[in-house]
Amino acid sequence: MALSEQLKLEVSRTQLRRLETLTDCVYAVALVLVIQWLPLPHESSLTGGPVRIGELFAEHLPNLAGAGIGLIFIIIYWMRSNTRMALLERTDAVHTAFSITSVFFLLFLLYVVRVGAEVEDFSGRAAESVAVAMIGLPAAVGWWHAHRRGLIREGVTAQEKRGEFVEAFTEPVTALITVPFAFMGELYWNLAWLSYIPVAALLRRRNTGHQ
Numbered sequence: 001m002a003l004s005e006q007l008k009l010e011v012s013r014t015q016l017r018r019l020e021t022l023t024d025c026v027y028a029v030a031l032v033l034v035i036q037w038l039p040l041p042h043e044s045s046l047t048g049g050p051v052r053i054g055e056l057f058a059e060h061l062p063n064l065a066g067a068g069i070g071l072i073f074i075i076i077y078w079m080r081s082n083t084r085m086a087l088l089e090r091t092d093a094v095h096t097a098f099s100i101t102s103v104f105f106l107l108f109l110l111y112v113v114r115v116g117a118e119v120e121d122f123s124g125r126a127a128e129s130v131a132v133a134m135i136g137l138p139a140a141v142g143w144w145h146a147h148r149r150g151l152i153r154e155g156v157t158a159q160e161k162r163g164e165f166v167e168a169f170t171e172p173v174t175a176l177i178t179v180p181f182a183f184m185g186e187l188y189w190n191l192a193w194l195s196y197i198p199v200a201a202l203l204r205r206r207n208t209g210h211q
Contacts, residue, residue: 016089023103027081066113073106077135081139088151089154125182125189126179132172133172143165169203173203
């Protein structure tokens with residue numbers, strides 16, 4: 001039996017709430033994974049009795065750096081996801097699929113950060129760029145789809161929609177640009193991230209021109 005339009009609307013709103021819950025659970029799991037990166041006393045090479053926390057952390061500085069970077073990524077992406085979800089009135093199967101794909105690649109990014117100290121430098125940099133791109137692209141396409149399908153709340157202005165569009169696509173495009181520079185060295189790779197500025201300007205100009 002076909003659902004009425006009102007019932008379809010209620011179902012899609014319920015799906016959005018469930019998607020928000022699932023997303024929050026993934027971020028909670030990510031926090032647990034990051035805390036597990038902290039070193040344990042039995043992993044220390046120091047001998048002669050109980051190990052001091054300060055000595056343990058000093059011995060495993062790469063672990064602490066990775067945990068810090070992972071925490072920063074989690075905070076940034078959760079805030080961004082939370083803001084974007086708040087602009088939606090409902091979701092559908094396509095938008096949900098893109099959103100779940102995006103948070104999956106957040107976990108992959110954390111994996112890349114975790115093993116970064118144990119792989120070739122250029123490989124870690126390239127994998128990080130690809131992971132950032134794969135977080136952003138599904139989220140960006142999901143936002144574009146939400147815009148096209150009228151899933152966004154009433155009252156969100158055209159300027160706000162354009163701003164979200166630009167922000168959604170700028171980061172993954174920039175990340176893809178940095179991939180080849182990852183093989184040229186850390187300095188070139190870091191500098192390549194500055195392409196965020198012209199990419200954002202270009203997307204803003206192009207998006208404004210299509211309104």
